[in-house]
Amino acid sequence: MLQNGKIKGLIFDCYKTLIDIKTDEKSRETNERLSRWLLYQGVKIEPDRLREEYRWKVIDRLGSSGQQHPDIRIEEIFAEICAENAYREIDPFWLGIETAKTFRTASIKKLEAYPRSLRLLEKYRNVPKCIVSNAQRVFTEQELRFLNLYDRFNFVIMSSDHRIKKPDPRLFKIALDRLGLEPWEVLSIGDTPENDIYPPQSLGMNAMHIREAWKYA
The missing domain is CATH 1.10.150 (DNA polymerase; domain 1)
Incomplete structure (x- = not known):
């Protein structure tokens, strides 16, 4: 997934990517x-x-x-x-x-972490990474913490903090600026093409569906 050192940073969606929820x-x-x-x-x-x-x-x-x-x-x-x-x-x-x-x-x-996503995070634990999620900080941060996910990321961007949500590409631009990387050096991973694939691609970033990413865990 991080072939030839091209990818230097990862952006993950939260729900249905890291967390299986109902x-x-x-x-x-x-x-x-x-x-x-x-x-x-x-x-x-x-x-x-x-x-x-x-x-x-x-x-x-x-x-x-x-x-x-x-x-x-x-x-x-x-x-x-x-x-x-x-x-x-x-x-x-x-x-x-x-x-x-x-x-x-x-x-x-239902609320639990996907085992394959946990393996993916462990494999790339030394790669800078963040979450960009359509989520409510008031309870999502706690869910990430008690599932032992929050501290695996350099930072977490939630839509409620900015009052805009994906597919608005500005959330990904904020993540890109905080990672301090060029667009082509970052890979976005998520479950919804309209939210997690097309917006980061519009900024010149790489993107991959979570089920494809699991193959690299």
């Missing part, structure tokens, strides 16, 4: 769990209304962003919902963060 964020069960938890935090909102409030606030935030490929910070959405439905005094900022984490916990059905 979530069910829209189910009534997920929203019932979150609604019950919120009752004990000073917020009263029925599960169906919680789901709809969340959906419409996300749509509104994305629509007013002015970006072609916008992203949100989920904790800000939940902070608004909590503030609007509180039955006692709360700290919306703190509760928004904790609600985002609880929402994720309620929705997770």
